[in-house]
Each structure stands twice: as structure tokens, then as C-alpha cells.
């Protein structure tokens with residue numbers, strides 16, 4: 482694991498964008514695993530700027546998002562479809578047919594999950610997976626559990642996650658209670674992983690993910706077993722880490 486402590490959110494985002502840009506430059510037809518949430522927002526802005534000002538080319542890239550809420554259509558502004566279109570896809574030249582996000586409105590969820598995994602495998606797996614982390618240590622929507630869920634699956638969201646994500650909704654009761662998430666095995670099969678953490682409220686989760694025991698109670702802890710993980714932690718999220726290594 483390479484651990485980088487960034488001096489602020491801007492620094493974290495620039496470093497993350499440089500890694501994504503490097504991946505796409507070296508392999509234009511890269512399969513990118515993408516994340517939502519507040520954490521990667523500025524990274525997407527930086528990538529859009531690199532596209533517009535320096536010609537960073539996504540025309541051959543394929544993308545697979547980690548997760549989507551169940552019951553929200555792609556036009557719902559709380560959906561991760563909307564987030565990705567609004568914050569990234571509408572501003573770069575990723576081809577629409579190369580974009581994959583689980584369908585939160587699928588009639589047959591089991592089938593949707595199986596198909597999603599089949600498509601990822603069909604593309605040769607993920608080259609670079611971007612991850613944020615939940616305050617409870619979740620990655621994607623893989624919530625703390627007694628076991629690691631391997632493949633794409635339906636998840637019942639933890640109260641902590643629903644509460645954390647309620648800041649994006651007008652009413653707490655509007656927050657979906659279920660989601661579809663890529664599984665841990667799929668994430669772990671990515672050739673490279675980039676984990677980002679920003680904000681003091683992530684300090685405990687990121688510390689336990691990196692230095693704690695490997696346990697499904699902190700799903701991100703499984704990343705300790707991956708051979709190519711870069712963790713970029715903004716200073717306030719790294720406060721427990723700095724105390725530990727000082």
C-alpha cells in the first residue's frame with residue numbers, strides 16, 4: 482500500500498486526477514471503476530479541466546460505477562446516474578455506450594447484478610478502481626457485515642450510511658434504504674486501486690482500514706491484501722495516521 486498524505490482537498494484531488502490521467506494516457510482503452518460521493522468531486526473537475534485544456538482523451542475508456550440507489554431513475558437528481566452525468570460524463574468525451582452504472586430501476590435485481598458482473602468480466606476487469614470510504618469503513622455500498630460479499634449485489638444500507646447521505650436529500654425519509662453495489666471480489670480484482678479520504682469524519686475509518694485487522698466489519702480493510710493500492714488522504718482525515726507514525 483502506498484500512503485500519501487495530501488496537504489488539503491485540492492492537493493488530494495490533483496494527485497488523484499494525475500493518477501487517472503496517467504492511466505488513460507498509458508492505456509486509452511482503460512476500464513475505469515468510478516465512485517460517487519463528495520470525495521471525488523474535485524478530482525472529476527480536475528479531469529474535466531485536463532480534458533478541455535490539455536486534450537485528455539476518454540474516447541476509448543470504459544467506465545463502471547461502483548453503485549446505485551435502488552428505486553431512483555437515472556433522471557432523478559439524487560441518483561448516481563445523475564451525479565456522474567452532471568459532474569463528469571457530460572463534460573468529457575467518454576462514449577455513452579462505454580458507460581456502465583447499475584440500473585436502480587431494474588425489475589429483476591438479481592439479473593441486473595449478474596449482468597453487471599458479466600459485463601465487467603467481458604471487458605477484462607477493471608484497470609483502475611477509484612474508491613471513497615464511508616464513515617463506517619464501507620467501500621462502494623459494501624456495508625460492515627459478518628462476511629465479504631463477493632459480487633454485485635443488493636444491499637440494505639446501514640443507518641449510519643443513510644444518515645451520512647441524508648445531507649444530499651431534502652428529507653431524511655427520502656433517502657433510499659437499498660442500493661446495488663459492486664462486490665468486494667470485483668473491487669479486489671481491479672489491477673490498481675486508488676482510495677481517497679477527505680475530512681476529519683473519515684479519520685477513524687481510514688485508520689482502521691489501513692492499520693486495523695482485516696475484517697468485513699470494516700470492508701475497506703480488505704484492501705490491505707491488494708498488491709497495488711494507493712491511498713491519498715487529506716490531512717485532516719490522516720490525523721490518526723500521523724499520530725500513529727509520529
Ligand SMILES: N[C@@H]1[C@@H](O)[C@H](O)[C@@H](COP(=O)(O)O)O[C@@H]1O
Nearest residue numbers: 517518519520613614615621622
Ligand atoms: N456509496 C458511496 C461511496 O461510494 C462513497 O465512497 C462513500 C463516501 O461518500 P462521501 O465521499 O460523500 O463521503 O459513501 C457513499 O455512500
